[in-house]
Amino acid sequence: KAAGRNRAVLYHDQMDQQLQTQHWIEGELRKALKADGQLSVAYQPLVAASSQQTVGAEALVRWTHPTLGRVSPARFIPVAETSGLIEELGTFVLRQACKMGVRHQGKRIAVNISPTQLRNPAFPQALFSVLRETGMSPENLELEITESILLDDEKTANSALTAFREKGIRIALDDFGTGYSSLNYLKRYPVDRIKIDQSFVRQLNEGHASVAIVQALVSLAHAMNMDVTAEGVETSEQARILTQLRCNTLQGYLFSHPIDEAEISAWFAEPEY
Ligand code: C2E
Ligand code: CA
Ligand code: CA
Ligand code: CA
Numbered sequence: 001k002a003a004g005r006n007r008a009v010l011y012h013d014q015m016d017q018q019l020q021t022q023h024w025i026e027g028e029l030r031k032a033l034k035a036d037g038q039l040s041v042a043y044q045p046l047v048a049a050s051s052q053q054t055v056g057a058e059a060l061v062r063w064t065h066p067t068l069g070r071v072s073p074a075r076f077i078p079v080a081e082t083s084g085l086i087e088e089l090g091t092f093v094l095r096q097a098c099k100m101g102v103r104h105q106g107k108r109i110a111v112n113i114s115p116t117q118l119r120n121p122a123f124p125q126a127l128f129s130v131l132r133e134t135g136m137s138p139e140n141l142e143l144e145i146t147e148s149i150l151l152d153d154e155k156t157a158n159s160a161l162t163a164f165r166e167k168g169i170r171i172a173l174d175d176f177g178t179g180y181s182s183l184n185y186l187k188r189y190p191v192d193r194i195k196i197d198q199s200f201v202r203q204l205n206e207g208h209a210s211v212a213i214v215q216a217l218v219s220l221a222h223a224m225n226m227d228v229t230a231e232g233v234e235t236s237e238q239a240r241i242l243t244q245l246r247c248n249t250l251q252g253y254l255f256s257h258p259i260d261e262a263e264i265s266a267w268f269a270e271p272e273y
Contacts, residue, residue, distance in 0.1 A: 026083045041096040042258035049243040054271045056108030059097035098136035110142040124163045142170040147179035198232025
């Protein structure tokens with residue numbers, strides 16, 4: 001019983017610490033949004049499987065804290081979401097990405113949109129005003145959304161996605177295949193592309209079940225007039241299999257890590273892998 005209580009106390013302490021850390025990160029992130037230079041956007045090339053041409057890039061937020069150094073988005077995005085900072089952070093990324101994209105007409109720029117952003121009925125207007133302000137063409141913008149977004153507020157999400165598509169903006173379902181009702185989303189929401197999750201790509205070997213799964217996902221997507229991107233491509237063997245399975249676009253360390261704005265500009269001009 002005593003041991004049980006000790007465990008409970010320990011658990012409590014850990015929760016306490018976790019809460020304090022969360023709170024601290026939130027404060028630091030708030031400062032970072034005001035300060036200059038801590039937050040930036042990195043871009044990872046999107047490569048056409050058939051031609052190996054760079055067709056665009058995914059924007060990924062980066063945070064370099066003055067004492068902690070690099071903080072992973074996996075760490076601070078959840079905090080931004082629960083603290084209400086995600087809207088400001090999301091707008092920062094969107095604006096940066098559009099300013100970059102406008103200088104590379106014809107390249108597709110993909111931006112991650114968090115559930116909280118999409119749930120906000122004011123979001124579409126905010127996004128359109130960033131497009132107007134930067135001069136970014138809607139046809140070159142793609143929004144990456146995750147399945148969980150759509151679960152809790154179907155109506156708001158659906159009307160936002162419809163408004164985006166009417167302007168020519170494209171919608172991609174991120175981390176596809178990891179949610180429990182992936183297939184339901186395909187019939188319910190207007191989607192242009194699925195991004196097959198890294199977990200399937202990592203296991204791609206001749207004879208592995210992942211090959212059959214990816215093959216089925218590609219057939220399904222193509223039958224519904226959707227494109228397919230495979231993410232987390234690290235080896236040329238994976239790229240070969242994914243190309244053979246008719247994935248449209250590949251993304252991963254094999255081609256490039258996420259790189260800064262100057263590097264992606266050079267990359268768009270002349271990819272070097
Ligand atoms: P995600 O959208 O699924 O992004 C892909 C993640 O995989 C990125 O991690 C990317 O750097 C990493 N990656 C790319 N190629 C490879 C590879 O070949 N192998 C492996 N192992 N990993 C690869 P990152 O940048 O740390 O971002 C993590 C997650 O944080 C993202 O997952 C996304 O959910 C979220 N995130 C990042 N930037 C933003 C943003 O601006 N807004 C929102 N809402 N979320 C963001
Ligand atoms: Ca993404
Ligand atoms: Ca993903
Ligand atoms: Ca993810």
